[in-house]
Amino acid sequence: MTSTPTVTKSPPALIPPAGPTPCGTLPLSSIDKTVAGSGFVNLIQVFPPPSVSAARKDQGAVAAVAAMRNGFARALVPYYPVAGRVASSGLAVDCTGEGIWFVEAAASCALADVDGLDCFPLLIPGELLLPGPPPGEKLNHHILMVQATRFTCGGFAVGIRFSHAVFDGHGAAQFLTAAGELARGLKAPSVAPVWDRDAIPEAPSPTPSPGQLTELRLVTQVADISAESIARVKDEFKQAAATCSTRDVCSTFDVVTVMVLKCRTLALASALPDDAEVRMAFAASTRHLLRGVLPTVEGYYGNCVFLACLTRTARAVREATLAEVVGAVREAKEEVPARFAGWMRGVEQYDVPPLDYSTVILSDWSRLGFDEVDYGFGAPGYVFPLNNHVNFVAALNYVRPPAPRRGGIRVVLRCVEEPHAAAFAVELAKFA
Structure with a gap:
């Protein structure tokens, strides 16, 4: 036009x-x-x-x-x-x-x-x-x-x-x-x-404040992670797990999370020294953990999430293999049931990581159902978040790629500033 x-x-x-x-x-x-x-x-x-x-x-x-x-x-x-x-x-x-x-x-x-x-x-x-x-x-x-x-x-x-x-x-x-x-x-x-x-009982432990927020100048980017790249990293994890007697199954979520974390940490080499902490926080579903608390979880439309967080030094993420970081993501997920139960009893805090440039907040929209809604003119070909007003936290969302290009995962990213955007895109392109 x-x-x-x-x-x-x-x-x-x-x-x-x-x-x-x-x-x-x-x-x-x-x-x-x-x-x-x-x-x-x-x-x-x-x-x-x-x-x-x-x-x-x-x-x-x-x-x-x-x-x-x-x-x-x-x-x-x-x-x-x-x-x-x-x-x-x-x-x-x-x-x-x-x-x-x-x-x-x-x-x-x-x-x-x-x-x-x-x-x-x-x-x-x-x-x-x-x-x-x-x-x-x-x-x-x-x-x-x-x-x-x-x-x-x-x-x-x-x-x-x-x-x-x-x-x-x-x-x-x-x-x-x-x-x-x-x-x-x-x-x-x-x-x-x-x-x-x-x-749902009132949790005795209040949610701590994330502290003073600093406005970030984030840019929006989109990256498509191919099904082939996801399958390759899953296979690498399976082979690595076979040598240490751990479960050899990992999810698409685990793999894509590791790819994004690794790519971002590499792209931010000039901003994050080796000893800096990098954090990937994600909202883990707790619906299954509320069975017996709620009369029924089927049909419940309130919030059922608990924040999980993976924390490593920048150097550890840069030098580790993808399979090694997958293991760390799985550990963070596996801690959620005990941490959530502890928070409900008031013996565990709902930890909010520092919302600075070292932290990324992740939401997985690929299986929520937004792309299956039919108002009478068929299902959407594409669904995406539009939260460009949020500039106090680096964030990303997983969505299904637009039809007919199904397969793999699309990542909508607002987690780097302009000086690091080009390097980030180059790293992500390796998994396209």
Whole structure:
């Protein structure tokens, strides 16, 4: 395109629940409160255009958005707390039944004109694809907002903002899946929602403050790690494990985490001396650890995460083989059940590593279900985070590569500053 694409937005409109809902105040869980300071999580679901005529596309787009709105309205009945607002204390949800803000928008271009939103920097300003409340409305009290942007080809980008205080990634994907099911005409969500935050005991040990935060000038990068590279490192780990009588199975998560950590540490050689600590922290799921605590974990959409952290010196990471660092990642994961149980009993702290340039926070979105949500126009071809406003912590996300290039893992990275970006890209390219 010769001109910059534009997006025309309609004024935000409230979608209230489609039926009566309970009122009152519901407390957040102790786990919710540990991540409440994370604010909003932003993501974009990209839906390719349908294979129909232009006239059918126009008719289908109107009907698709109407059905989508209806799906959210119906989902807000069983998920009635989502139609409320986070209390001013930040510790509870006021079930007001007001609803969620929904924005309809139209882009001046086809998805193909912006490379299917499959590149960074994006060829269309990302903030144009994200919803917001009307002027004067405070963003931090809202729980979820949606924007459906139609492209001239008939494709859509659905921008989602959700409050991390109310949902973790699994829970948010569960709600969006329910909205999609109801938009497609199902009588009820396939998974019934469960609140039950009060069943999780208050952890006696408060979450320590991460200390003073320093703003980082992070750049966004994308790297595709091939299935072949992942398989090769898994095989290397299996061979190494055979010589020391340990379990020889490691996951794709383990392998990709090691690749990124190693590449970043090598790229930051000028910024991190050999004796500096480097840390890779990741949110480990604790849903399976809450069986017997919650009445049921099926349908629970609150936060079920605990932060695990691998810490090594920069020199140790640079000089170790990938298989050796895989073992360290596995150790950090295996410590989670005991550490989480200790935190619930008040004998273990919820450790937050120093949020400086030596620390990277990792989230794995590749299996949460965001890329399986169907609002009535098929599953998205691509889903990616859009959290460029976060500049106080180096972060990265694992996502599924865009269709049809399935296989391997795509890593969306905001974890290095400009002076180290080129070297980082060179190191990551070795695993493409």
